[in-house]
Amino acid sequence: TDATTPAPERTLVLVKPDGVRRGLSGEILRRIEAKGYTLTAVELKNATPDVLAQHYAEHEGKPFYAPLVEFMLSGPVLAVVAEGQGVIAGFRSLAGATDPTAAAPGTIRGDLGRDWGLKVQQNLVHGSDSPESAEREIGLWFPQP
Ligand code: RTP
Ligand code: MG
Numbered sequence: 001t002d003a004t005t006p007a008p009e010r011t012l013v014l015v016k017p018d019g020v021r022r023g024l025s026g027e028i029l030r031r032i033e034a035k036g037y038t039l040t041a042v043e044l045k046n047a048t049p050d051v052l053a054q055h056y057a058e059h060e061g062k063p064f065y066a067p068l069v070e071f072m073l074s075g076p077v078l079a080v081v082a083e084g085q086g087v088i089a090g091f092r093s094l095a096g097a098t099d100p101t102a103a104a105p106g107t108i109r110g111d112l113g114r115d116w117g118l119k120v121q122q123n124l125v126h127g128s129d130s131p132e133s134a135e136r137e138i139g140l141w142f143p144q145p
Pocket of ligand 2: 127
């Protein structure tokens, strides 16, 4: 890219352990690609307490923080970098509202997410919420040597 070509927008998506366990990784990636975004990194990873402490720093001290971290350590996650114009807001729109019961049909969480009887909302996906978060989170999940 030259000085007149802005870098494409990127976001960090995680398919959370519920999504991996339930075999929904392919369905979630399919929706991202069908929308027209490009996958530039996809890797199955085990989260660590250290990475999660940084990833969820904004939520430290909230009542759902400890169950959230425990949930995120309960199995592998699929870490994904998706690229495209407006992908940060666009993916959050594909994901739907945080609460799967409130999330609209047609969205990942509305169609597929669950929250009944669980300690924390198992809402299948994470998506960065700003360009700053996206770059920070991509660096966290895909560290460059
Ligand atoms: P995310 O960060 O996962 O993309 O989702 P978000 O912005 O919609 O939600 P956020 O407020 O950042 O919360 C992060 C994750 O914490 C869990 N959570 N559970 N009351 C609850 O049970 C509750 N509140 C939040 C969810 O897994 C949420 O995605
Ligand atoms: Mg968030």
